[in-house]
Amino acid sequence: MSKSIDVLHVCKWDWANTGYRFTQCMALVGINVMALKGVKHAYNYPAQTEVIPQLGGKLYSNFPIVIKAPELKPLAESAKVIHFHASTFVDMGIDLSKKKVVVQHGGSTYRKAASDCDRVFNEFADVTIMQFPMYMEHHPVNPVLVYCPVDTDKIQPDFSRSGKLRIGHFPSNSKAKGTGDIEKVCHLLTNNPEYTDRFEYTVDTNNLPWEEHIQRMNQCDIIIETVQEEYHGQKFGEWGNTSLEAAALGKIIVTNCHSMDLYHKEYGSCALQVANNPQELTDTLERLMGLSGDEIDRLKRESRQWAEDKHSMKATADRLWSKVYKDLL
Numbered sequence: 001m002s003k004s005i006d007v008l009h010v011c012k013w014d015w016a017n018t019g020y021r022f023t024q025c026m027a028l029v030g031i032n033v034m035a036l037k038g039v040k041h042a043y044n045y046p047a048q049t050e051v052i053p054q055l056g057g058k059l060y061s062n063f064p065i066v067i068k069a070p071e072l073k074p075l076a077e078s079a080k081v082i083h084f085h086a087s088t089f090v091d092m093g094i095d096l097s098k099k100k101v102v103v104q105h106g107g108s109t110y111r112k113a114a115s116d117c118d119r120v121f122n123e124f125a126d127v128t129i130m131q132f133p134m135y136m137e138h139h140p141v142n143p144v145l146v147y148c149p150v151d152t153d154k155i156q157p158d159f160s161r162s163g164k165l166r167i168g169h170f171p172s173n174s175k176a177k178g179t180g181d182i183e184k185v186c187h188l189l190t191n192n193p194e195y196t197d198r199f200e201y202t203v204d205t206n207n208l209p210w211e212e213h214i215q216r217m218n219q220c221d222i223i224i225e226t227v228q229e230e231y232h233g234q235k236f237g238e239w240g241n242t243s244l245e246a247a248a249l250g251k252i253i254v255t256n257c258h259s260m261d262l263y264h265k266e267y268g269s270c271a272l273q274v275a276n277n278p279q280e281l282t283d284t285l286e287r288l289m290g291l292s293g294d295e296i297d298r299l300k301r302e303s304r305q306w307a308e309d310k311h312s313m314k315a316t317a318d319r320l321w322s323k324v325y326k327d328l329l
Contacts, residue, residue: 004078004079004080005032005033005034005075005078005079005080006026006031006032006033006079006080006081006329007023007026007031007032007033007034007079007080007081007082007083007102007325007329008033008034008036008072008075008076008079008081008082008083009022009023009026009033009034009035009036009049009083009085010035010036010037010055010069010072010082010083010084010085010088010090010092011037011038011049011055011065011084011085011086011088011090012037012038012039012055012056012059012065012067012086012088012090013037013038013039013041013065013086013088014037014039014041014048014049014085014086015086015106015107016148016240016241017041017043017045017048017049017210018085018086018106018131018148018241019035019037019049019085019086019104020035020045020047020048020049021148021149021150021151021313021316022085022104022148022149022316022320023035023049024149024151024313025149025313025316025317025320026317026320026325028313028314028317029317029318029320029321029325031321031325031329033083034075034079035049035050036049036050036051036052036055036072037049037050037051037052037055038051038052038053038054038055038056038057038067039051039055039056042207043207043208043209043210043213044209044210044211045210046210046211054069054071054072055067055069055072055090057069060091061089062109063087063109063112063113063116063117064087064088064089064109064110064113064116064117064120064121065086065087065088065089065109066088066089066091066120067088067089067090067091068090068091068092069090069091069092070091070092070093072090072092073092073093073094075092076092076093076094076099077094079099080099080100080328080329081099081100081101081102081325081328081329082094082096082099082100082101082102083101083102083103083104084101084102084103084104084121085104086104086105086106086107086109087103087104087105087106087107087109087110087117088109089120089121096123096124097124099124100126100328101124101125101126102125102126102127102128102129102324102325102328103121103125103127103128103129103140103141104128104129104131105117105128105129105130105131105135105140106129106130106131106132106148110135110138111134111135111234111236112232112234114135114138115138115139117140118138118139118140121140121141122139122140122141125140125141125142126141126142126328127141127142127144127324127328128140128141128142128143128144129144129146129324130143130144130145130146131145131146131147131148131240132147132238132240132259133145133238133258133259133262133263134235134237134238134258134259136262144323144324145262145266146316146319146320146323146324147244147267147310147311147316148240148241148244148311148316149244149311149312149313149315149316149317150241150244150245150247150248150307150311150312150313151248151312151313152248152304152307152308152312152313153313155214155245155248155249156248156249157248157249157250157300157301157304158218158249158250159250159297159300159301159304161221161293161296161297164197164198164199164200165198165199165200165221165222165288165289165296166199166200166201166202166219166220166221166222167186167199167200167201167202167220167221167222167223167224167285168201168202168203168204168216168217168219168220168222168223168224169182169183169186169201169202169203169204169223169224169225170203170204170205170213170216170217170223170242171205171226172207172242174205175231176226176228176231176236177225177226177227177228178226178227178228179203179205181227181228181277181278181281182203182224182227182281183203184278185278185281185282185285186201186203186285188282189282189285189286189289195286195289198289199285199289202216202219202220204216214245214249217242217245217246217249217251218249220251221251221252221296221300222251222252222253222254222285222288223242223243223246223251223252223253223254224253224254224255224275224281225239225240225242225243225246225253225254225255225256226239226242226255226256227254227255227256227275227276227277227278227280227281228256229256229258229276229277235258236256237256237257237258237276238256238257238258238259239253239255239256239257239272242255243255243272244307244311246303247271247303247304247306247307247311248304248307248308249304250300250301250303250304251300251303252273252288252296252299252300252303253271253272253273253303254272254273254274254275254281254284254285254288255272255273255274255275256274256275256276257270257272257274257276258276260274267310268310269306270306270310271299271302271303271305271306271307273288273299
């Protein structure tokens with residue numbers, strides 16, 4: 001523990017294995033990072049952040065997530081930067097005014113209680129990584145937009161097609177993803193004689209281990225991630241890990257997005273097919289079903305290229321370095 005490390009990355013829960021991939025990106029640009037979490041992920045990702053019991057204990061707050069781990073004080077003191085992931089503050093008994101601190105928000109904790117989270121983290125944060133554009137509307141310290149990385153080496157594309165277009169929707173949370181509306185739209189289209197023989201769709205709300213989930217998405221041509229503008233009375237409607245994994249597989253992605261102007265400004269072109277409500281979903285699917293096989297193939301390959309160019313591990317590592325860590329290390 002006496003050896004100095006560049007970054008200590010800590011959280012209780014690493015939702016969607018996001019923190020693990022971020023730390024792998026750090027390593028790609030030569031950052032010496034130690035990553036620790038408190039709870040193993042239920043989706044059984046083949047590689048995860050190291051789980052230690054000190055980070056798996058009592059919650060002192062839910063918004064933000066606050067836990068105490070004084071046992072980690074020597075390790076925290078040896079790190080140049082403390083990185084608090086997933087809106088989680090780990091009280092390790094150190095004076096954070098003497099440290100560089102990165103805070104990262106990317107889930108429902110920040111969405112539900114942004115002001116409460118900012119009140120805690122703004123006391124000591126140097127930079128705040130925001131995984132979604134909508135979070136940039138709040139008031140964290142030095143916000144930087146960095147979408148989740150996707151491992152385009154591990155997830156390989158499959159551009160093959162059968163006769164019909166295969167549409168899939170595999171939500172982690174059916175209420176949050178607008179599954180009911182998605183099913184209604186797909187069902188209505190199957191009863192339209194113009195489209196009956198053009199496509200087939202699968203909606204599966206079972207949460208499978210990650211590798212099995214990737215396999216079922218790989219059987220599709222089109223993946224619908226989410227069509228949900230509001231959730232629990234709050235603005236929702238942004239895409240995430242599912243869209244990036246589907247793009248890496250070479251699938252056409254249909255999903256919410258209310259921040260395309262900001263995306264274009266920060267990242268450039270985007271391969272998503274945007275549908276923010278059931279009518280837009282209907283229009284988008286009808287348009288896609290009217291395309292030729294060559295046009296479908298082109299869109300699938302554009303999805304994969306977009307994932308590689310904008311959100312691969314290497315692309316995210318470069319952004320993470322230039323936007324966040326270059327000035328901290």
